Amino acid sequence: MRDTRIIMGVPVVVDVVGGAAGDLERVFDHFHAVDERFSTYKEGSEISRINRSEIGPEEWSDDMREVFALCEQAAQDTLGYFSTRTPEGILDPSGVVKGWSIKNAAQLVESMGFEHFWVEAGGDIQTRGLSELGTPWSVGIRNPFGAGIVKVVYPEGRGIATSGNYIRGDHIFDPHTMQPAISDLVSITVLGSDVYEADRFATAVFAMGDRGIVFLEQHPDLEGYAIYRNGQSVMTSGFDALTMPPATTLCAT
Amino acid sequence: MKIMKKILLSSVLIVSFIGYALFASRNQDAATSSVAQTVLPANTQTVPTSSQTASTNDGSSLASNNQKYKDGSYIGPAVFNGHGTVQVKAVITGGKITNVVFVQVPNDSTSAQVNAPAMPQLKSEAIAAQSAKVSGVSGASDTSAAFIESLGAALAQASA
Numbered sequence: 001m002r003d004t005r006i007i008m009g010v011p012v013v014v015d016v017v018g019g020a021a022g023d024l025e026r027v028f029d030h031f032h033a034v035d036e037r038f039s040t041y042k043e044g045s046e047i048s049r050i051n052r053s054e055i056g057p058e059e060w061s062d063d064m065r066e067v068f069a070l071c072e073q074a075a076q077d078t079l080g081y082f083s084t085r086t087p088e089g090i091l092d093p094s095g096v097v098k099g100w101s102i103k104n105a106a107q108l109v110e111s112m113g114f115e116h117f118w119v120e121a122g123g124d125i126q127t128r129g130l131s132e133l134g135t136p137w138s139v140g141i142r143n144p145f146g147a148g149i150v151k152v153v154y155p156e157g158r159g160i161a162t163s164g165n166y167i168r169g170d171h172i173f174d175p176h177t178m179q180p181a182i183s184d185l186v187s188i189t190v191l192g193s194d195v196y197e198a199d200r201f202a203t204a205v206f207a208m209g210d211r212g213i214v215f216l217e218q219h220p221d222l223e224g225y226a227i228y229r230n231g232q233s234v235m236t237s238g239f240d241a242l243t244m245p246p247a248t249t250l251c252a253t
Numbered sequence: 254m255k256i257m258k259k260i261l262l263s264s265v266l267i268v269s270f271i272g273y274a275l276f277a278s279r280n281q282d283a284a285t286s287s288v289a290q291t292v293l294p295a296n297t298q299t300v301p302t303s304s305q306t307a308s309t310n311d312g313s314s315l316a317s318n319n320q321k322y323k324d325g326s327y328i329g330p331a332v333f334n335g336h337g338t339v340q341v342k343a344v345i346t347g348g349k350i351t352n353v354v355f356v357q358v359p360n361d362s363t364s365a366q367v368n369a370p371a372m373p374q375l376k377s378e379a380i381a382a383q384s385a386k387v388s389g390v391s392g393a394s395d396t397s398a399a400f401i402e403s404l405g406a407a408l409a410q411a412s413a
Contacts, residue, residue, distance in 0.1 A: 004350045009401060010394045011353045098394075122394025131388055140383065142392025147354070150380040152387055164393030189391055217375060227380055237374040 002118075007031045008039065008098070010122025016109055017116035017132050026112070027105050031121065034101040037063060040092055051091055070096045070200070078204035078215075080176060099161060099199025102126050106195070119195075124161040124202075126195035136246050144187040144227055151189075151225060151233075153242050159195030163188055163206035164227075183209030187227040190216065191242060197221065321348045322411035329403030329410075341400060343407040353404060 002015035003024050014027045037046045046064055049055050060068075071093050074082040086092050098121055105119045106126040116129030118137055127137040139160055140149030153160065164187035188206050192198035201222060205212035213234045216224035223239045322345040331340040344352040 004352070006350070006353070006404065011350070013389060015388075118388060120389060123391045124394070125389060125391055127388075137389075138385070138387040140385070140387035140390045142390050143380070143382065144392070148382050149385075149387065149390060150383060152383055152385050153391075160391050162391045162393055187393060213375060214372060217372060231380050232377060233380050234375050234377045237376070240376065 003028075005031075008035045008101075008121060009041065011120075012122075013118065013120040014105070014109075015118040015131075016114050017129065019109075019112075019114060019117070023109075023112055023114070027108060027119065030105050030108055031101060034097065034104075037061065038067070038093065038097045038101075040090065040094070047091065047093070067093045067096055067100060070100060074200045074204065078201065081207045082200060082204040083207075095203045096196075096200055098122065098124055099159070099196040102199070103159070103194055103196040124159070124195055124199045125155070126159050127155055128157055138245075141189050141225060141227075142187070145231070150227070151243060153189075153191070153225075154244070154246055155191060155242070156246055158191045158193060158242075159198035160189065160191050161195065161198040161202040162190070163202040165206070184229040185209050185212060185226055186229050188212050188216075189225040191223045191239070193221055322350065322408065323413075324348065325411070327407040327410040329405070329407035332400075332402045341403045341407055343404060343411060345411050350408075 001019045001021065001024060002013065003021075004011050004013045005028050006012070007028065008031060012028065012031050014024050016023055016027075035045075036042065039045045040047055040051070042048060046055070046061060050060070050064070068084070071082070071084040074096055075084070082095055084091060084093050084095070102119055102121050102124055103126060106117070106128065109117050109119060110128070116131070118125065118127045118131075120126070123142070125139060127139075131137055136154050136156060139153045139155055141151040141153065141162065142148075143150045144164055165185075185206065188202065190198045190202045190205060192201060201216070201219075205215050205224065208215055213224055213226040213236065216222045217236045223236045223242060225233060225235045225239055227233045322343075324345050324347065326342055326344050328342045329340060342354050343350055344354070
């Protein structure tokens with residue numbers, strides 16, 4: 001069963017093969033709870049209260065502590081290109097929260113006994129198993145210049161996330177200069193061992209501009225597909241293999 | 254004679270450069286025009302730009318699939334976000350939101366040559382539209398007020 005809700009300001013898609021409406025509700029509730037805690041748009045959220053200095057680090061929730069520890073790790077793993085502070089000085093861990101919350105949602109679905117599902121928030125996706133049709137899950141990479149898709153990927157359990165400036169303009173900042181990252185890079189899709197890995201690197205490599213795809217190539221567990229302003233794409237050496245339909249292991253009967 | 258040679262060489266270089274620049278820009282136009290399609294399905298309804306806007310800017314109260322929407326595709330207004338316009342289309346099937354897609358993208362298009370890093374194992378190609386059916390799409394997400402405003406108006410249409 002599949003459903004889509006707008007939560008955290010993005011379409012959240014939950015597709016659980018063999019699941020019922022109540023199962024999906026539990027997953028959406030999880031995302032609502034994440035939104036209540038981490039949304040910088042909600043005045044009463046924990047992150048907003050932290051930013052107004054209403055609560056200090058000793059009063060942070062366990063989830064908040066965990067997310068900030070992950071943010072520290074992400075900054076180290078990305079040479080400082082992952083940043084938790086906006087140019088205005090606001091603490092914003094959303095670069096980690098999205099992938100972290102999808103990963104937790106996937107673990108929730110697994111704990112409910114399901115082996116085949118698709119959990120997504122705003123284009124960051126974690127899949128497991130096969131679709132309702134018994135075929136491998138397939139993900140289209142959005143055309144950054146208009147309608148449609150420009151690539152089909154079979155993640156086979158990997159996580160996938162795409163970062164880009166074709167919607168918000170230059171909302172990705174280079175934390176080293178605190179200026180918009182100037183580059184011809186329009187969109188970069190990252191595949192990692194899970195959606196948390198893909199998501200935390202996606203924003204950071206976008207901020208690296210033209211060097212982002214090189215960073216992905218040099219990282220053993222990541223693959224990537226970068227699209228530039230002139231319609232050219234560059235992909236890591238292991239990416240092509242992910243565009244080939246895998247042999248289906250379930251036989252149609 | 255030396256001066257003549259210099260002038261001749263400079264002229265050849267200048268003409269070559271101009272020739273290359275024209276060639277390169279012609280190829281870029283070809284690349285971008287082949288992907289800049291925004292084809293809308295026949296049952297699309299457009300929304301006048303003076304539609305109501307969402308009351309919050311976090312999107313969480315925008316849509317609840319407990320509410321019944323009328324089937325169809327509903328396009329919200331094109332909202333300026335400071336860089337370009339954001340316009341979304343909400344697709345309703347069986348009374349529920351089944352997809353949210355972007356209709357327009359901000360376009361500050363100054364095409365430039367890509368300086369692809371010189372790593373021979375990196376493969377480069379022009380992007381091309383794919384017609385395959387997929388389970389879903391990965392693209393940059395948008396939490397901006399413009400997105401939420403356009404989507405809110407589209408969903409208001411679907412509830413009307």
